[in-house]
Amino acid sequence: ETGVTQTPRHLVMGMTNKKSLKCEQHLGHNAMYWYKQSAKKPLELMFVYNFKEQTENNSVPSRFSPECPNSSHLFLHLHTLQPEDSALYLCASSQEEGEIGRPQHFGDGTRLSIL
Amino acid sequence: GDSVTQMEGPVTLSEEACLTINCTYTATGYPSLFWYVQYPGEGLQLLLKATKADDKGSNKGFEATYRKETTSFHLEKGSVQVSDSAVYFCALRSPGSARQLTFGSGTQLTVLP
Numbered sequence: 488e489t490g491v492t493q494t495p496r497h498l499v500m501g502m503t504n505k506k507s508l509k510c511e512q513h514l515g516h517n518a519m520y521w522y523k524q525s526a527k528k529p530l531e532l533m534f535v536y537n538f539k540e541q542t543e544n545n546s547v548p549s550r551f552s553p554e555c556p557n558s559s560h561l562f563l564h565l566h567t568l569q570p571e572d573s574a575l576y577l578c579a580s581s582q583e584e585g586e587i588g589r590p591q592h593f594g595d596g597t598r599l600s601i602l
Numbered sequence: 603g604d605s606v607t608q609m610e611g612p613v614t615l616s617e618e619a620c621l622t623i624n625c626t627y628t629a630t631g632y633p634s635l636f637w638y639v640q641y642p643g644e645g646l647q648l649l650l651k652a653t654k655a656d657d658k659g660s661n662k663g664f665e666a667t668y669r670k671e672t673t674s675f676h677l678e679k680g681s682v683q684v685s686d687s688a689v690y691f692c693a694l695r696s697p698g699s700a701r702q703l704t705f706g707s708g709t710q711l712t713v714l715p
């Protein structure tokens with residue numbers, strides 16, 4: 488139990504569907520992250536929220552839309568995705584203040600398959 | 603910008619063999635260094651970390667020493683077990699990169715009985 492819970496664990500959707508990924512952290516952290524993990528590629532940081540404010544958007548296509556209603560919850564809304572968007576989507580959280588040695592805690596991910 | 607270079611896998615070892623996974627980095631300022639492990643079907647878990655030069659992080663028999671002079675943070679274990687089979691990621695956070703984690707590409711380790 489990492490303290491970061493992601494749902495669903497698996498998702499299969501067509502290119503015209505709209506779905507959302509959910510992440511919840513029970514660690515009292517103030518920053519949350521979305522990463523994309525594709526086969527044979529390094530982890531890609533997609534979005535960062537710090538104190539509920541989006542502080543980073545690493546050139547992610549607009550078909551991915553994040554939402555952070557409070558410091559414990561993070562969503563990733565998906566619409567009109569492409570086959571190359573099939574990947575493992577990981578959520579992480581951390582406590583962002585002071586020294587940089589604080590680690591990020593990861594959920595188990597949502598395995599997304601686009602048909 | 604910051605970058606992390608890991609030895610390419612996959613690595614296959616017999617049980618009780620010695621393990622070394624090389625990791626070198628380029629960073630702005632004085633980064634903190636991490637090793638994460640990802641078991642099949644799971645997310646990343648922090649394995650160990652070091653926050654300043656010459657620090658040694660250790661956990662579950664794994665060790666890594668922060669070497670500033672060689673900008674390295676190699677992961678070592680003296681005797682691997684089948685349960686150590688996983689993907690290992692080296693990562694860093696530096697003050698000059700908006701405090702974000704920069705990951706290496708990961709090294710797949712398979713330990714055979």
